Amino acid sequence: DGGITQSPKYLFRKEGQNVTLSCEQNLNHDAMYWYRQDPGQGLRLIYYSQIVNDFQKGDIAEGYSVSREKKESFPLTVTSAQKNPTAFYLCASRRGQGTHQPQHFGDGTRLSIL
Amino acid sequence: AQSVTQLDSQVPVFEEAPVELRCNYSSSVSVYLFWYVQYPNQGLQLLLKYLSGSTLVESINGFEAEFNKSQTSFHLRKPSVHISDTAEYFCAVSSGSAGGYNKLIFGAGTRLAVHP
Numbered sequence: 001d002g003g004i005t006q007s008p009k010y011l012f013r014k015e016g017q018n019v020t021l022s023c024e025q026n027l028n029h030d031a032m033y034w035y036r037q038d039p040g041q042g043l044r045l046i047y048y049s050q051i052v053n054d055f056q057k058g059d060i061a062e063g064y065s066v067s068r069e070k071k072e073s074f075p076l077t078v079t080s081a082q083k084n085p086t087a088f089y090l091c092a093s094r095r096g097q098g099t100h101q102p103q104h105f106g107d108g109t110r111l112s113i114l
Numbered sequence: 115a116q117s118v119t120q121l122d123s124q125v126p127v128f129e130e131a132p133v134e135l136r137c138n139y140s141s142s143v144s145v146y147l148f149w150y151v152q153y154p155n156q157g158l159q160l161l162l163k164y165l166s167g168s169t170l171v172e173s174i175n176g177f178e179a180e181f182n183k184s185q186t187s188f189h190l191r192k193p194s195v196h197i198s199d200t201a202e203y204f205c206a207v208s209s210g211s212a213g214g215y216n217k218l219i220f221g222a223g224t225r226l227a228v229h230p
Contacts, residue, residue: 042220090157100146100165103218105157
């Protein structure tokens with residue numbers, strides 16, 4: 001079955017450490033997204049990519065980095081510069097660039113600080 | 115700038131009762147509207163969408179939403195809820211922007227709690 005796979009499901013970060021969250025899709029979707037979810041705040045966009053080797057900052061990109069070397073993969077690195085990384089991270093993808101296409105979501109990665 | 119307001123953070127309701135989850139948006143251009151549902155520790159699942167045409171859209175599990183352009187609303191309703199409908203519901207809006215990028219703006223979510 002086609003879908004979006006996020007790993008790991010739970011991740012712990014030590015102070016000063018960078019961690020990378022994986023997102024893989026086999027839907028042949030062009031666009032991919034990373035969101036951060038905090039209680040009572042809905043979803044906020046971190047980064048998005050419309051095409052391989054291109055990505056754009058979202059609303060809260062500081063302290064995060066991404067790469068898009070393959071169409072299927074869009075990993076997110078939470079750097080030590082992100083001072084409040086504890087959150088639920090969701091990856092999404094979307095077919096094409098038309099505004100009517102809905103986004104499809106993975107099951108998320110919950111990141112906590114040790 | 116676009117924004118989405120979900121007027122209730124929590125909605126408690128008894129099983130088999132009707133429910134309405136309210137959503138208002140602000141946008142000066144044409145919009146596409148979505149409702150997503152999130153069960154605990156899972157991602158978001160698309161519940162229904164309004165793209166164009168009929169202002170009343172329905173999902174396969176009994177939910178419906180009506181696009182009201184004059185009131186800039188897209189409220190979600192179900193005539194009789196089940197325990198299994200307990201989840202968080204997100205309203206989202208998208209519109210065209212410079213460069214053709216598609217971005218979803220989400221509301222803060224409404225937690226629906228169905229009690230027996």
